[in-house]
Amino acid sequence: MNLFELVINDTEKVALNDLHFSQENKTTLLQTIKEHTYIEELKKYNLAVDNKILLHGHSGCGKTTTAKAIATSLNKKIIIINLSTLIDAKIGETSKNLKAIFDRVISEKAVLFLDEFDQIGKSRDNNDKDVAEMKRLVNTLIQLIDYFPNNSLLICATNYYDSIDTALLRRFQIKLKFEMPNENELLAYYDKQLERFPVHFQDIPRKLNISYAEAKDYINTTMKRQIIAELELQNQKLSEAIL
16 A cells, blocks of 8 residues: 555644633643744744644544644644554554655644554553564654654644653643543533534434544434435325325
């Protein structure tokens, strides 16, 4: 497979107001976005912007959406890589592929989003049978991060924070934790997602104790079922009227 077949050039625009997470996380992100907006002015004072962000926590709680929102706010292209698809049987090839991706992002001054970061960033102290090769790969990643320029952003996501090598963790100026939504947060999310549908479709049972992603999938599935059922009923009535 060609390396850049693994690259996802996502064009979806996501506004910060569309994010559903803690106010603390939102405040931190707003500060980061402001820093990059005034990057040239800050340079005059020899102040470097924060451009390495680690998103961690429960699956389906908004990490990917957050990365897209950051890119949208800064009007930057986002390049998404799922690291589980990048890992090659030959670790040396993986290192070369990783460097090629970083080079592309740097040349385009883009946002690089590395999903499933733990696939490469796992601790060098673990008992993996390929631990020597993984150590070299982690060292390569550390070097790439250290030389990552300020006019690009690196955003990494993991569900397994504790498995990330501590030397890698130190490279991230910002670490944001994503929690499962509580009942009120999930109900507010349902309200926002359902408001684009006709009122008579909105009165559905609301599942709780699930992630935002699971709630979105449930809403979409339920809406499709209701819309199709209504269309079929209309077609049936039309056919009966013709007869």
